[in-house]
Amino acid sequence: MQMRKPDLITGINNKMNNNNNNNNISKNKLRKGLWSPEEDEKLVRYMITKGQGCWSDIARNAGLQRCGKSCRLRWINYLRPDLKRGAFSPQEEELIIHLHSILGNRWSQIAARLPGRTDNEIKNFWNSTLKKRLKTNNNNTSQSPSDSSDQQIDVFDMKNNMIMPINEQDLMTLCMDNSSSSTSSSSIQSMQMHAMVLSDQFDHPFSLLSNINNIPTCLTQDGNMVVDDIGLHSDDHYGILEANNKMGLLENDFELPPLESRISMEDKSMIPLINHNVMKSYNINHFNNSCFNNTNQIQNSKVEDFFGFGNHGQGENLRMGEWDFEGLMQDMSYFPTLDFQV
DNA sequence: AATCATCACAACCGCATTCTC
DNA sequence: AGAGAATGCGGTTGTGATGAT
Secondary structure, three states: OOOOOOOOOOHHHHHHHHHOOHHHOOOOOOOOOOOOHHHHHHHHHHHHHHOOOOHHHHHHHOOOOOOHHHHHHHHHHHHOOOOOOOOOOHHHHHHHHHHHHHHOOOHHHHHOOOOOOOHHHHHHHHHHHHHHHHHHHHHHHOOOOOOHHHOEEEEEEOOOOEEEEEEHHHHHHHHHOOOOOOOOOHHHHOOOOOOOEOOOOOOOOOHHHOOOOOOOOEEOOOOOEEEOOOOOOOOOOOEEEOHHHHOHHHOOOOOOOOHHHOOOHHHOOEEEEOOHHHHOOOOHHHHHHHOOOOOHHHHOOOHHHHHOOOOOOOOOOOOOOOOOHHHHHHOOOOOOOOOOOO
């Protein structure tokens, strides 16, 4: 389906392109709007024979009166031979919904998990179809008292030594990306995730993460380690194990985050109390940055050792705010029919 | 048949980040 | 180091197709 009329930007372009004579086209006027079959053919032929390179060069050398950006978009979203096209399968739909529940509108990251699909395609599908469908579904179930969007999660304020509740949405936003979050509460905005303590009260929203096991939970401010599921609870909610003891096996592998990304523990006063399953999905660097920088013993450890992800290339870094999908997807037996592409 | 509303999606825009010189 | 170019990303727009009235 083609929508935009070609060359909306200038009437000059329109006339010139109708003549289909590249030599006559003004050097400064680039064509916009719909791509003609001829343009597509030029771009495809060029890409197949010459391969990818600088997009502005491609546009020029392929004889296209388009900016490089436009060529890139056309190729990535429409002309690429590995595009799947066609309707989304139910499995794809479900995966998009799940990924979106974790990632939000990070379309490119979602698309990276759907072979043959583009971020634009997924974004359009979400905005035009899935969002409405989910909204309808939510309306049907919104009367339920167990509506997860209203679920309160206790967060421990270390400065004031008290527990305060926040809603799940705020916590998820906080967890997703503390550099660009737009949480509704200023107190939450000021929080930084630097340690996790388990809490049985939070029945995590990420069911797909629930089969990740065998991790220690996190660290407290003084370098102690908080653990769960290994029978070391010291009271009703959590237990503390001396990090020295727990980390003894890991101290030979040393991997430190860049200095500038480390977070001063003094600046952080809030520790969320959340289920360890949620914590597992956090950005690995996030833990490097925030959890493990305060204890020498822990600094000597790789996070992969803790979480068993180990799927990153050497030296690979995730940006702040990204999630560790490599590790996450390893554990996603939830969608057995999909061929995940990394 | 005509009109209007909605859907679907290609493509654009602006901004942020990364790269290159 | 920094300025400009290139690239990538997410939000938004515009319009043909389709359905409802």
